[in-house]
Amino acid sequence: MSQPADIREFRLEPTDNRRLANLCGPFDQHLRQLEVGLAVSIRPRGNRFQVQGPATKVQAAGRIIRELYDATATQTLAPSQIHLFLTQAGVAQLVGENTQDVSPLAPNAEVQSPPVVHVRTRRGKIRPRGVNQARYVDEVRTHDICFGIGPAGTGKTYLAVACAVEALEAEQIRRLVLVRPAVEAGERLGFLPGDLTQKVDPYLRPLYDALYEMLGFERVGKLIERQVIEIAPLAYMRGRTLNEAFIILDEAQNTSAEQMKMFLTRIGFGSTAVITGDLTQIDLPRGQMSGLRHAREVLRDVDGLSFTHFDSRDVVRHRLVAKIVDAYEAYENRE
Numbered sequence: 001m002s003q004p005a006d007i008r009e010f011r012l013e014p015t016d017n018r019r020l021a022n023l024c025g026p027f028d029q030h031l032r033q034l035e036v037g038l039a040v041s042i043r044p045r046g047n048r049f050q051v052q053g054p055a056t057k058v059q060a061a062g063r064i065i066r067e068l069y070d071a072t073a074t075q076t077l078a079p080s081q082i083h084l085f086l087t088q089a090g091v092a093q094l095v096g097e098n099t100q101d102v103s104p105l106a107p108n109a110e111v112q113s114p115p116v117v118h119v120r121t122r123r124g125k126i127r128p129r130g131v132n133q134a135r136y137v138d139e140v141r142t143h144d145i146c147f148g149i150g151p152a153g154t155g156k157t158y159l160a161v162a163c164a165v166e167a168l169e170a171e172q173i174r175r176l177v178l179v180r181p182a183v184e185a186g187e188r189l190g191f192l193p194g195d196l197t198q199k200v201d202p203y204l205r206p207l208y209d210a211l212y213e214m215l216g217f218e219r220v221g222k223l224i225e226r227q228v229i230e231i232a233p234l235a236y237m238r239g240r241t242l243n244e245a246f247i248i249l250d251e252a253q254n255t256s257a258e259q260m261k262m263f264l265t266r267i268g269f270g271s272t273a274v275i276t277g278d279l280t281q282i283d284l285p286r287g288q289m290s291g292l293r294h295a296r297e298v299l300r301d302v303d304g305l306s307f308t309h310f311d312s313r314d315v316v317r318h319r320l321v322a323k324i325v326d327a328y329e330a331y332e333n334r335e
Contacts, residue, residue, distance in 0.1 A: 006055040010062055012069045015047045019072040023065070025079075030068070033082045034061060084129050084316055119162040121214040122169060126162045132314045133159060139306035140274055145267065147252075148276040149292065150310025151325040156276040157250055161210035164246040167272065168228070174244040175227070178207045179263070181234040181254045204231055207250060234259055243268035252277035252292040254284055260291030280328060 012020070024031050024044055031042045040053030040061045051061045064085055068077060075081075119126040119137060128134040133155050140146045140163045148156035167173045180203050211220045211229070223229040234255060249255075249263055252275045260275075267273050277292040284290060299305050312322040312329075 005052065006058045007050065007052045008058050008062060009048060009050045010066075012047045012049065012066065016072075019069065020044075020047060022072040022077055023069050025077065025082075029079065030077060030082050033079055034064065034086075037083070037086050038064075119159070119166050120169075121162060121165045122216075126159070126214075128159060129155065129316050130314055132308065132310055136308040136310075137163060139308055140272065143306040144271065144304060145264065145273045146275070146306040146308070147292075147296070148274065148308050148310065149279060149296065150308075150314060151278050151280060151312060151321075153316060153321045154310035154314040155316060156310065157206050157248070158210050160248050160250075160274040160276055161207060162214060163274070164248060164272075165211070165214045167246050173246045173270070173272070175230060175246075176223075177230045177232055177242060177245050177247040178204055179232050179234050179237060179247060179249045180204055180207075180251050181259065204250070207248065234263060237266050238262055240266050241268045242266055242271050244270040245272075247271060247273045249273065249275045250277075253279050253282045253290050255291030256284070257289050257291045257294040260295045264295070280325070280332070 012023075025033075028044070031044065034040070035042050038053065038057045038061050040051055040057050042061065042065075043050040043052075049062075049065060051058045051065075053061070068082070068085055071077065071081070071085075119128075128137050136146075136148055136156070137159055140160065148160065150156060164173075164176050168176055182203070208220070215223070220229065224231070234249070245268070247267070252260065254277075255263070263275075264273070275292070275295075277290075279290065279293055282290050296307065300307070312325040315322040315325060
C-alpha cells in the first residue's frame with residue numbers, strides 16, 4: 001500500500017552559492033539522482049528546497065540533502081558520492097527507478113543511519129557504507145572466521161583488506177596471507193606468461209589495488225619482499241598451519257567442497273580468516289558443488305563463525321550494477 005504524499009520545505013544554512021551549486025550539480029544532476037533514487041520531487045530555489053513524495057522518502061531526502069550540503073564545505077560532490085550517501089543513510093532499499101513504495105518502514109518511522117564504524121589505516125579512515133557493511137566490519141573484528149557472501153560491488157573484499165591492514169599496523173598479526181583458487185573465468189591460466197606467482201597475480205588484482213591504496217605501492221612491495229604479505233594459490237595451502245595471520249580467501253565460490261574444508265582447517269592460533277565470494281558467479285565445471293555454498297550449509301549452526309550476506313541494496317558502484325544483479329537473480333529464479 002502506497003504512502004500518502006507529503007510536502008516539506010527547508011532552508012540550508014549558511015547560504016553559499018558555490019556550495020549550493022556543488023550540491024545541485026551540473027544542470028541539477030545530483031538532485032535528479034536523488035529524485036530517481038528516492039522517488040520524490042525536489043525543487044530548489046536559492047537556499048530553499050521543497051521536497052514532495054511519500055512521507056518516509058521525503059524525510060530521507062531532507063536528511064540526505066542536509067548531509068550532502070555539509071559535505072560541500074570540504075569536498076566537490078560527484079554522482080558516485082551521491083549514491084554512497086544514499087547507501088550510507090540506510091535507505092539503499094529505496095534506490096532505483098521504480099516509483100512504488102518499497103520501504104519497509106512505517107509511515108512515521110525515522111530513517112536510521114548505520115552505526116558509526118571506522119577502519120583505521122596509515123592513509124586515513126575508511127568508513128563502511130550502510131548497515132550491512134558496518135555489521136560486516138564488526139563481525140570481522142570479533143570472529144576468527146568470517147564469511148562475506150554477496151554480489152560484486154558490495155565491499156566484501158575491500159573491507160576485508162582494510163581490516164587486515166588495520167590489524168597489521170596495530171601489530172595484532174605478523175603477516176597477511178592473500179589466497180585465491182586458480183580457477184579461470186573462461187581464460188586458460190597456463191597460457192599466461194611467467195612463473196606461478198606471476199600467473200596468479202592478475203587474479204589477485206582487486207586485493208593488490210586495495211593494498212596499494214591503503215599502504216602505498218612502495219611499502220606493499222617491501223612487505224611482499226619480506227613475506228609479511230604473502231600471495232598463495234589455494235592449492236599451496238595444504239599441509240600448512242597459519243598462526244598470528246590474517247588470511248583472506250577471495251573468490252571462494254570457485255573452491256570445491258574439499259578445498260574449502262582444507263582451507264578452513266589451516267587456521268592457527270591468533271589468526272583471522274575472511275572468506276569472500278559471490279554465489280551468482282561460479283566458474284567451476286557444471287555440476288560441481290561450490291565449496292562456499294557447501295560451507296554455508298554445513299557450518300550455519302557452528303558457534304564462533306560469522307556469515308554476512310549482502311544483496312543488491314548494498315552495491316556501492318554505479319546504480320545500474322544493483323539493477324543488473326537483480327535482473328540476473330530474477331532470470332535464474334525463473335529458470
